Amino acid sequence: MNLYHLTVHKAAEMLNRREIKAQEVLEAVSRRIDLVENKIKAFITLTLDQAEKKAKELDDRHEFTGLGGIPYGVQDNLCTLGVTTTCASKMLEGFIPPYDATAVGRLKAAGAVMVGKLNMDEFGMGHFTETSCFHPTNNPWDLTRVAGGSSGGAAAAVAAGEVYYALASDTGGSLRQSAAYCGVVGMRPTYGRVSRYGLVAVASSMDQVGPVTRNVTDCALVLNLICGYDGLDSNSLEAEVPDYRGYLETNLKGMRIGFPREYFENYVDESVRDAVKKALLKYEELGAVVEETGLPHSKYALPVFRLLASAEASSNMARFDGVRYGYRDEEAQDIAEMMSNSRGRGFGPEVKRNILLGTYVLSKEQYDTYYLRAMKVRRLIKEDFDRAFEKYDLLVAPTTATVAFPRGERNEDLSDLLTIPASLAGIPAMSIPGGMVDGLPVGLQLMGPRLAEGTLLKAAYAFEQAADYHLRTPVLEV
Amino acid sequence: MALTEKDVERLSVLARISLTEEEKKAFARQMSSILDSAAVLDELSTDRIEPLIYVLSKYNVMRDDKVRPSLANDEALANAPLKEDAMFKVPRLI
Numbered sequence: 168m169n170l171y172h173l174t175v176h177k178a179a180e181m182l183n184r185r186e187i188k189a190q191e192v193l194e195a196v197s198r199r200i201d202l203v204e205n206k207i208k209a210f211i212t213l214t215l216d217q218a219e220k221k222a223k224e225l226d227d228r229h230e231f232t233g234l235g236g237i238p239y240g241v242q243d244n245l246c247t248l249g250v251t252t253t254c255a256s257k258m259l260e261g262f263i264p265p266y267d268a269t270a271v272g273r274l275k276a277a278g279a280v281m282v283g284k285l286n287m288d289e290f291g292m293g294h295f296t297e298t299s300c301f302h303p304t305n306n307p308w309d310l311t312r313v314a315g316g317s318s319g320g321a322a323a324a325v326a327a328g329e330v331y332y333a334l335a336s337d338t339g340g341s342l343r344q345s346a347a348y349c350g351v352v353g354m355r356p357t358y359g360r361v362s363r364y365g366l367v368a369v370a371s372s373m374d375q376v377g378p379v380t381r382n383v384t385d386c387a388l389v390l391n392l393i394c395g396y397d398g399l400d401s402n403s404l405e406a407e408v409p410d411y412r413g414y415l416e417t418n419l420k421g422m423r424i425g426f427p428r429e430y431f432e433n434y435v436d437e438s439v440r441d442a443v444k445k446a447l448l449k450y451e452e453l454g455a456v457v458e459e460t461g462l463p464h465s466k467y468a469l470p471v472f473r474l475l476a477s478a479e480a481s482s483n484m485a486r487f488d489g490v491r492y493g494y495r496d497e498e499a500q501d502i503a504e505m506m507s508n509s510r511g512r513g514f515g516p517e518v519k520r521n522i523l524l525g526t527y528v529l530s531k532e533q534y535d536t537y538y539l540r541a542m543k544v545r546r547l548i549k550e551d552f553d554r555a556f557e558k559y560d561l562l563v564a565p566t567t568a569t570v571a572f573p574r575g576e577r578n579e580d581l582s583d584l585l586t587i588p589a590s591l592a593g594i595p596a597m598s599i600p601g602g603m604v605d606g607l608p609v610g611l612q613l614m615g616p617r618l619a620e621g622t623l624l625k626a627a628y629a630f631e632q633a634a635d636y637h638l639r640t641p642v643l644e645v
Numbered sequence: 646m647a648l649t650e651k652d653v654e655r656l657s658v659l660a661r662i663s664l665t666e667e668e669k670k671a672f673a674r675q676m677s678s679i680l681d682s683a684a685v686l687d688e689l690s691t692d693r694i695e696p697l698i699y700v701l702s703k704y705n706v707m708r709d710d711k712v713r714p715s716l717a718n719d720e721a722l723a724n725a726p727l728k729e730d731a732m733f734k735v736p737r738l739i
Contacts, residue, residue, distance in 0.1 A: 265724075398708060489726060499736060501738075523656045527652075527676065
């Protein structure tokens, strides 16, 4: 039996029953990393030595509850006490946070075993984990194809069996899009549901932390630990967190599902549309009422996102000035030159361009034309969702317009088109394996009203159990 | 909306980012194209629409005015590229 391939819930059960040891589970993952990491390149930093120590401690105490003893990975924009956190940027090479992000700290307290930090686009800016200053990450289903981004490392590592699950982030769709391309489950919870404390901020009005897992049950287990109020994030929601396992049932009788026609237009590959339509038929078989609906302002989401995200990023990135942490130009004679050179040399082109664009749209002369207008249209996009959720419990659509494409065939505009609207509206959304096209996974996107993570999990679980896409794994052994 | 290299240079001073000549050229082109694609927003009449500044309904989050533990001085300075005594060190300001 290949231990690395167990689900989180199965491994947790076996650890509890003393059928396996945390050290054996870790060893299986560690061997798997040895075998496939040079092909996938999902990690920026490995922490296997610390992980071994922790696994041994856990075995000695034999305290296994929840996710205790299970190896996982963390996207490299979440701060980890004593472990470098680079955001895949030269700017933060060697930065060692003096604290844990809240989500990381909660998993640590539950006995989870971190095996490393995962690759991403530089500061989350990019689409295919290609702007990482270290290396791109390859898609486990086809190494010549992109893994998505900015959470490409997280999704690829989970799909390849290098970790059991990962913590990642989602601003415009990062973890959902990467999960779709890599055939795994990615959940962006409601804005404010998971604390962003210790998540390096990019676009604060949209940034959210979420799990990437191999199945829906595991997603519920991780959510149980990371959701909930945190006084260290002023946007944190005080709403009570249910036990999400309670939503994992297969009877969808009476559930009202809408599919937004704007997500099925011609720019979406026909094969992807077909796969998602098949999934909708499955939902009817499961007892749901499925109807076409509309989100008429969807086509404005991409320009709105670009303007708002660059504006927010330009402000957030001001903290990188070569003084308190990060890259610093040592030659400069005065402070302005030091800051300019540090930022000019520390940031990659995508980040620099975004900061400049944000500086432009926030300038006094351009503010009304771009920033203010984008915030107004953001309201229209959110109201589209509000209206849809008066009638439907959730919306189902493709996560991405295409399956993962070959590296080099860039189509940046299409990659996040279908994930951005939910980000702008602040609602929960997830991607689950929803079909296969030519041996590559198709992501099925579920979007629900605020705090409806449970409804999403229920619909996701019912589909997963009725299909078998989550059981398929990429073949990496040669 | 076409941005010139001069525009990009002005922005780079405001944002404190030194750029090479090639970067100025490339960014002027790329940013112009992004701003052009935002022209689609002009189709909408937005005069009467309130901007959505914040997706949650809460505001002014306060905490009790109590002293809490904070990072020790050496921890706060641990990542500083240059420090002296208990302070961050920067080039001459005046």
